[in-house]
Amino acid sequence: xxxxxxxxxxxxxxxxxxxxxxxxxxxxxxxxxxxxxxxxxxxxxxxxxxxxxxxxxxxxxxxxxxxxxxxxxxxxxxxxxxxxxxxxxxxxxxxxxxxxxxxxxxxxxxxxxxxxxxxxxxxxxxxxxxxxxxxxxxxxxxxxxxxxxxxxxxxxxxxxxxxxxxxxxxxxxxxxxxxxxxxxxxxxxxxxxxxxxxxxxxxxxxxxxxxxxxxxxxxxxxxxxxxxxxxxxxxxxxxxxxxxxxxxxxxxxxxxxxxxxxxxxxxxxxxxxxxxxxxxxxxxxxxxxxxxxxxxxxxxxxxxxxxxxxxxxxxxxxxxxxx
Numbered sequence: 001x002x003x004x005x006x007x008x009x010x011x012x013x014x015x016x017x018x019x020x021x022x023x024x025x026x027x028x029x030x031x032x033x034x035x036x037x038x039x040x041x042x043x044x045x046x047x048x049x050x051x052x053x054x055x056x057x058x059x060x061x062x063x064x065x066x067x068x069x070x071x072x073x074x075x076x077x078x079x080x081x082x083x084x085x086x087x088x089x090x091x092x093x094x095x096x097x098x099x100x101x102x103x104x105x106x107x108x109x110x111x112x113x114x115x116x117x118x119x120x121x122x123x124x125x126x127x128x129x130x131x132x133x134x135x136x137x138x139x140x141x142x143x144x145x146x147x148x149x150x151x152x153x154x155x156x157x158x159x160x161x162x163x164x165x166x167x168x169x170x171x172x173x174x175x176x177x178x179x180x181x182x183x184x185x186x187x188x189x190x191x192x193x194x195x196x197x198x199x200x201x202x203x204x205x206x207x208x209x210x211x212x213x214x215x216x217x218x219x220x221x222x223x224x225x226x227x228x229x230x231x232x233x234x235x236x237x238x239x240x241x242x243x244x245x246x247x248x249x250x251x252x253x254x255x256x257x258x259x260x261x262x263x264x265x266x267x268x269x270x271x272x273x274x275x276x277x278x279x280x281x282x283x284x285x286x287x288x289x290x291x292x293x294x295x296x297x298x299x300x301x302x303x304x305x306x307x308x309x310x311x312x313x314x315x316x317x318x319x320x321x322x323x
Contacts (some may be wrong), residue, residue, distance in 0.1 A: 060304045129186050
């Protein structure tokens with residue numbers, strides 16, 4: 001077996017992945033959500049690190065404004081959300097959308113300058129980006145390839161008919177080509193960036209953020225547009241478009257990249273707090289620190305001196321018997 005050949009563990013993972021995809025594709029969409037919730041409850045026991053980070057991240061952002069029981073309940077709902085999000089990515093064509101603010105999307109696209117489209121892991125994010133591509137084109141999406149080459153091939157087969165160009169995030173040549181062609185270029189911006197990140201607040205907490213969206217917007221003078229897709233019911237979603245963020249004219253440098261990244265991040269805060277149960281709290285978002293240290297879930301608790309108050313909608317949700 002040469003270095004590029006799949007490992008035995010890759011084959012085992014791929015067989016499991018194919019089985020899960022088959023399971024999720026069967027039946028009506030409502031049944032697929034039930035399967036996702038069942039898998040999420042199992043996943044809370046299998047993915048102990050993600051469960052720890054979900055609870056710690058909620059403590060970092062909301063602090064004493066949520067009790068331990070409330071944080072655990074919200075973390076459990078978030079686990080169900082992330083499994084539902086993955087299921088929706090497999091059944092993209094079964095998600096029906098309504099729109100909010102898409103006139104801004106059409107207006108900025110009509111300028112012919114291209115667009116830096118930014119989103120986060122909230123709600124049904126991948127179907128949301130595909131839905132966006134149906135309204136404006138051409139569109140390319142930057143993504144992180146799977147570590148398993150067999151799984152990567154399966155994922156790209158699923159995405160083949162979505163009408164977008166998929167660019168691996170390390171492929172800088174194709175990113176530049178897309179921007180020079182004035183395409184819409186989509187980024188996920190809420191990713192812990194261990195190396196080469198820019199320091200900026202995310203949800204009020206200092207984080208290491210991907211510098212690409214701000215750097216490219218400044219370098220190529222592209223408008224930035226934040227978008228999300230919130231889940232409104234089984235198979236129902238609302239595609240939401242925020243306000244256009246125009247990079248201010250000037251030299252591209254670290255300070256300006258950090259300032260624009262801060263503006264981009266801030267545009268998502270109201271959405272995350274309003275729909276906190278749909279956000280991916282499982283990701284170690286604040287793990288990498290500006291001083292180069294790496295937090296663990298158990299040594300990050302209590303680090304935020306300015307915790308946020310949860311929205312009334314989320315507090316109402318936590319009072320319901322959902323788990």
